[in-house]
Amino acid sequence: xxxxxxxxxxxxxxxxxxxxxxxVAEAPSGGRAAWLAERLRAAIxxxxxxxxxxxxxxxxxxxDLGVSRGVVTEAYQRLGEEGRVAGHGRAGTVVVAAPxxxxxxxxxxAVPVPATLFPPDPGSDIFDAVRTAPARIDLTPGVxxxxxxxxxxxxxxxRAVLRRLAASDFGYGxxxxxxxxxxxxxxxxARNRGIAVEPAEVIVTAGVSQxxxxxAQALRRDGVDRIAVEEPGSLGVRQHLNNWGMATPPVTVDAxxxxxxxxxxxxxxxxxxxxxxxxxxGVVLDGERRRRLIAWARDGGLIVEDDYDAEHxxxxxxxxxxxxxxxxxxxxxxxxxxxLAPALRVGWLLVPARHRDAVVAAKRNADLGTSVLPQLVLAxxxxxxxLERQLRLLRRRHVRRxxxxxxxxxxxxxxxxxxxxxxxxxxxxxxxxxxxxxxLAAAALERGVKVQPLSWHCQRAxxxxxxxxxxxxxxxxxxxxxxxxxxxxxRPRTS
Numbered sequence: 001x002x003x004x005x006x007x008x009x010x011x012x013x014x015x016x017x018x019x020x021x022x023x024v025a026e027a028p029s030g031g032r033a034a035w036l037a038e039r040l041r042a043a044i045x046x047x048x049x050x051x052x053x054x055x056x057x058x059x060x061x062x063x064d065l066g067v068s069r070g071v072v073t074e075a076y077q078r079l080g081e082e083g084r085v086a087g088h089g090r091a092g093t094v095v096v097a098a099p100x101x102x103x104x105x106x107x108x109x110a111v112p113v114p115a116t117l118f119p120p121d122p123g124s125d126i127f128d129a130v131r132t133a134p135a136r137i138d139l140t141p142g143v144x145x146x147x148x149x150x151x152x153x154x155x156x157x158x159r160a161v162l163r164r165l166a167a168s169d170f171g172y173g174x175x176x177x178x179x180x181x182x183x184x185x186x187x188x189x190a191r192n193r194g195i196a197v198e199p200a201e202v203i204v205t206a207g208v209s210q211x212x213x214x215x216a217q218a219l220r221r222d223g224v225d226r227i228a229v230e231e232p233g234s235l236g237v238r239q240h241l242n243n244w245g246m247a248t249p250p251v252t253v254d255a256x257x258x259x260x261x262x263x264x265x266x267x268x269x270x271x272x273x274x275x276x277x278x279x280x281x282g283v284v285l286d287g288e289r290r291r292r293l294i295a296w297a298r299d300g301g302l303i304v305e306d307d308y309d310a311e312h313x314x315x316x317x318x319x320x321x322x323x324x325x326x327x328x329x330x331x332x333x334x335x336x337x338x339x340l341a342p343a344l345r346v347g348w349l350l351v352p353a354r355h356r357d358a359v360v361a362a363k364r365n366a367d368l369g370t371s372v373l374p375q376l377v378l379a380x381x382x383x384x385x386x387l388e389r390q391l392r393l394l395r396r397r398h399v400r401r402x403x404x405x406x407x408x409x410x411x412x413x414x415x416x417x418x419x420x421x422x423x424x425x426x427x428x429x430x431x432x433x434x435x436x437x438x439x440l441a442a443a444a445l446e447r448g449v450k451v452q453p454l455s456w457h458c459q460r461a462x463x464x465x466x467x468x469x470x471x472x473x474x475x476x477x478x479x480x481x482x483x484x485x486x487x488x489x490x491r492p493r494t495s
């Protein structure tokens with residue numbers, strides 16, 4: 001007796017070698033998961049895959065494409081984190097939302113860039129101006145992979161928090177932060193940064209910027225009006241301290257980190273530094289310098305430790321935080337801006353006991369406390385293990401993008417020197433020749449690629465260079481971006 005051929009159920013997608021006419025040969029080396037996620041995202045956006053449709057099983061699609069199952073699993077996971085697909089058990093992975101159609105990518109063309117956008121001595125509004133400047137490819141440092149924000153985990157955590165909240169929890173809280181987040185941060189720091197701290201010592205802030213402002217206000221009350229900073233070192237941090245009335249004498253950073261002898265010579269009573277992954281050079285403060293710095297602090301100095309990019313390490317073991325070694329002489333600041341997203345504006349500050357009351361008073365006067373609901377959701381992510389899973393995912397993705405940028409620099413900028421590749425979200429590239437790096441940054445932006453010149457982060461004359469972020473870009477965009485910079489280097493400004 002004949003048997004009818006079964007038909008695919010409504011809403012399903014039949015897998016096969018013709019699925020979306022995918023050709024894995026188009027995928028960049030080391031970027032297959034990102035390539036596949038982008039192809040699926042585009043197909044969902046333009047209706048080739050409808051909302052409610054079931055994607056092919058990861059094993060089936062991997063076999064059809066000739067890739068490992070992990071490639072397909074990661075692509076599906078990316079779409080899940082964006083809230084585009086959801087796993088429905090035996091029903092498979094189902095499309096639950098369509099992204100908006102992306103705007104058509106413009107044909108690369110020279111766009112005039114105002115000379116004021118890359119001045120040799122930028123003002124405090126420079127980052128706002130550059131941030132809003134249009135670009136096809138944004139290689140700005142300090143930006144994580146925003147597309148990887150764990151939307152599904154965040155939504156689950158938010159629902160769990162809202163189910164537990166009482167009406168009274170929506171009132172004003174402790175200006176130092178929600179107890180749940182302070183406890184979660186204390187545990188996170190102990191596990192990941194070797195810092196033993198009580199939850200009551202944690203002050204929740206609106207990111208590291210506010211933490212530094214609060215500490216600067218407390219120090220000024222004690223008669224401190226100078227905080228030494230790294231050279232080169234973050235322009236944004238320097239500007240922020242200047243805005244709070246702090247002078248910022250520069251102290252050289254070399255291959256071993258901050259020059260403690262120069263710090264002593266400045267006469268400053270406080271120093272701001274990024275010892276785990278120095279911005280922008282990527283240098284780690286070595287053991288001898290740490291010992292000398294600790295001796296300086298014990299003699300009456302204060303170390304302000306920005307634990308910048310400390311969790312994002314790839315080719316080296318973790319570097320212990322200075323706060324864990326010398327709690328009464330170190331003010332420690334951290335945030336989730338590089339782990340999740342800068343838009344959350346959630347960070348934390350630990351201060352020596354002698355400064356705590358003044359810092360808490362400054363926080364209370366600033367805003368009565370950071371928004372409580374995001375604090376509680378973040379605490380849920382930390383305690384559930386979701387944040388650690390996110391960090392592991394980001395490390396795998398970032399190292400591939402780091403490798404793609406290093407390889408692209410080797411191909412297109414063979415005379416350049418790469419610094420700080422073992423950790424972080426950016427590379428520092430120094431260049432031979434006499435082309436001002438501000439002119440090079442302007443020429444790159446004319447061609448649609450956004451970068452930061454090294455000279456912005458220096459108070460003294462420096463070798464020309466660029467600070468290039470890779471975390472938020474695909475391997476394909478990184479390749480195109482570096483090739484565009486190379487073209488701009490050959491002809492820095494258009495006529």
